[in-house]
Amino acid sequence: DAGITQSPRHKVTETGTPVTLRCHQTENHRYMYWYRQDPGHGLRLIHYSYGVKDTDKGEVSDGYSVSRSKTEDFLLTLESATSSQTSVYFCAISESSVSNQPQHFGDGTRLSIL
């Protein structure tokens, strides 16, 4: 298994609070991705990074921000969590772009916002 660690694995918080999810990789892969998975929607891309300090928006980026200050860490922040952001969040990595390489996924963070 690819060395991907997501933390925390579970979190319950209240509406309006800030939340930060962390993805840590030991593979030295260039690309990192954040997805959310909801029933009936499959996985949807939130943000991705193609290098340190290089990030771009995905399909559902509103309400989320990301940062990547080191190759191994990719942080996802919900500045002011809303109930609609209750979901399972997955981090993925790939050695190069998806035109050439598959993605490898962490085991997810289950986030509940009350």
Add this chain to the structure above:
Amino acid sequence: SQQGEEDPQALSIQEGENATMNCSYKTSINNLQWYRQNSGRGLVHLILIRSNEREKHSGRLRVTLDTSKKSSSLLITASRAADTASYFCATANNAGNMLTFGGGTRLMVKP
């Protein structure tokens, strides 16, 4: 919006039978990938098929791609109980910077 749509949404078969899942998509692609997800776990990559390829095999898996019909199929032969999982297709856009996932097929293989 989802680029890929899997069909059927759910499939139940007996061990030893073959399982076929289909994926349709809307726009031109660089490649199409299939992933498996066991309950409570992350996705695991199965096969990547490029837009200029028509068929690819990996063990008991066979993937076909028809770009004229914008569709792909995943065949699992001689299924096992351990194949019980959700299966997702994902299309890579031509820029090669994003994967777009379908809603998945839930496969149950009964022993």
